[in-house]
Amino acid sequence: MKKKINVRLVGIALLAIFATVIGITIVYYSLYQRQIRNDLTVSAKLLRDTHYFSSVDIDTEEITLSTDISEVLRVTWIDSDGTVLYDNDVTSDSMENHLDRPEIQEAMNTGEGEIVRRSDTMNENTFYYALKLENGTILRVAINAKSIWSVFLSVAPITFFIILCIIALCVAISHLLTKQLLRPIEMMAENLEDADYEAPYRELEPFSQMIKTQHADILSAAKARQDFTANVSHELKTPITAISGYAELMENGMADEEQKMRFYGEIRKNANRLLTLINDIIRLSELDRSESLPTFEDLNLYEVAKECMEALEVNASQQGILLSLEGGDCRVVGNKDMLKELVENLVQNSIRYNNEGGRVDIIVRNDERPMLMVKDNGIGIPAAEQQRVFERFYRVDKSRSKATGGTGLGLAIVKHIVEIHDAEILLDSAPNVGTTITVLF
Numbered sequence: 001m002k003k004k005i006n007v008r009l010v011g012i013a014l015l016a017i018f019a020t021v022i023g024i025t026i027v028y029y030s031l032y033q034r035q036i037r038n039d040l041t042v043s044a045k046l047l048r049d050t051h052y053f054s055s056v057d058i059d060t061e062e063i064t065l066s067t068d069i070s071e072v073l074r075v076t077w078i079d080s081d082g083t084v085l086y087d088n089d090v091t092s093d094s095m096e097n098h099l100d101r102p103e104i105q106e107a108m109n110t111g112e113g114e115i116v117r118r119s120d121t122m123n124e125n126t127f128y129y130a131l132k133l134e135n136g137t138i139l140r141v142a143i144n145a146k147s148i149w150s151v152f153l154s155v156a157p158i159t160f161f162i163i164l165c166i167i168a169l170c171v172a173i174s175h176l177l178t179k180q181l182l183r184p185i186e187m188m189a190e191n192l193e194d195a196d197y198e199a200p201y202r203e204l205e206p207f208s209q210m211i212k213t214q215h216a217d218i219l220s221a222a223k224a225r226q227d228f229t230a231n232v233s234h235e236l237k238t239p240i241t242a243i244s245g246y247a248e249l250m251e252n253g254m255a256d257e258e259q260k261m262r263f264y265g266e267i268r269k270n271a272n273r274l275l276t277l278i279n280d281i282i283r284l285s286e287l288d289r290s291e292s293l294p295t296f297e298d299l300n301l302y303e304v305a306k307e308c309m310e311a312l313e314v315n316a317s318q319q320g321i322l323l324s325l326e327g328g329d330c331r332v333v334g335n336k337d338m339l340k341e342l343v344e345n346l347v348q349n350s351i352r353y354n355n356e357g358g359r360v361d362i363i364v365r366n367d368e369r370p371m372l373m374v375k376d377n378g379i380g381i382p383a384a385e386q387q388r389v390f391e392r393f394y395r396v397d398k399s400r401s402k403a404t405g406g407t408g409l410g411l412a413i414v415k416h417i418v419e420i421h422d423a424e425i426l427l428d429s430a431p432n433v434g435t436t437i438t439v440l441f
Helices: 002-048 067-072 102-110 148-190 202-251 257-289 301-318 336-352 383-388 398-403 410-420
Strands: 074-078 084-087 112-119 124-132 138-146 297-300 322-327 331-334 359-366 370-376 424-430 434-440
Touching (some): 002 148, 202 257, 297 301, 301 322, 301 359, 301 370, 331 336, 336 434, 383 424, 410 424
Antiparallel strands (some): 074 138, 112 124, 424 434
C-alpha cells in the first residue's frame, strides 16, 4: 500500500511538472513572438522615417544601414508592382518578384501585413513585417528566431536537472506523507481488540467498525471451531472407549456367556450412538460448508409433518409418548428434505426429554405467517439455559440424552435449517411444565 501511494504521488508530481514545463514554454514563446512582432513594427516605422525610401528614383547604393541593423534585420524594399528595389542581404537583381507574397498583398490592401515562415531544416522561424509607404512602395523587415522546439531543447538540460531535483524532493515528501498518513491506520490495526479505540480519521469510522466486527466474528468462529473440535473428540471418545473396553474383556476371556450377551448389546448400542453422532457431525459440516442455497419448492408443511409423525410413532409408543398432529394445509417454499429433518429433530427432542405417559403435539397452521409448533409436557428447560440449547453438544439433561441416544446436535441442525429458510425460531419452556418450539416461515 505504501509503495502504491508513493508511486501515485510521484506520478502526480511528474504529471504536474511536465504540464507546467510545457505550459510555461508555450506562454513564454507566445510572449517572445509578440515581442518580436512589436520590435519589427518599430524597426519598420523607424526605417520609414529615414530619407532612403522616400523615392523610387534614389540610388540604392546610397542606402547604408548601420551594422547593428544589418546583422539583426533583413530589410527589403519592394515596388508597387512587386519588383525588389533593395535588399540588404542579397542583390535585388537576383530576387524574384514579391507581388505574390502574402505579407506584401496584405500590406498593399490594409497598409501593413505580417507572416511567419517556418524552416524545418534550419529549425527556425522567420518573422516578416511589411509596411506600405506613402509613395506606394512596400518596406519589409524580417528577423530569424528560434522555433518553439529549439527554445525547448535549449533549456532542456537545466529543465531536466530541475525536474530530477523536484522528483527527488517529491519522493522524499511522499515517503514522509505516506508514513504519517498510514501510521494512524497501523495503530488502529494494532488496537482492533480495544473496543474504546477510535478511528484516527472520521472517514475510517465505518471501516474501523466493520473490521472490529469482522475481527470479533473471526475470533468467535475460531473459538466455536475449537470448542466444537474439543466436544467432538470428547463425544467420540466415550462410545469408542466403551466399545474397546467390552471387546478387551471378551478377548481376554474375562466374561462368561451371559456377560458376553450383555457386552454385545452395549457394543451395539455404543456403535449405533457413534454412527448417529458421526452422521450428525457430517450433516452439520454440510450445512456449514454449503455455499449455495438448496433447491426450494412449493410444499405443504402439514403433509411433511404428517410423514414425520408416522415415521416416529413407533419410537414414541415404545417410550409411552402420545403423538398428535393438528392443523391443516399450509403452503411454504422450502427444501423438503431439510424441512423433514427439522420436524424430525424437534419431535425426537420432545420424545427424548419427555416423561412416560407424556404427549407431543405437532401443530401446523397459517395465521399471518406459516407456522410449525412442536409442544410437549416433558421435563422443560430452566430459564438460565434456554439461550444455550441451540449450541452444539449442549444438553440440558446429559444423562437422559446419552441414555436415549441423543448427540446434542439436533437443535443445532434445526437452527441451521431455520436460518437457511430465512425463518424465525421461538422457544417457550418451563421446568416440569414442558417445552414449546415455534418456527415461523
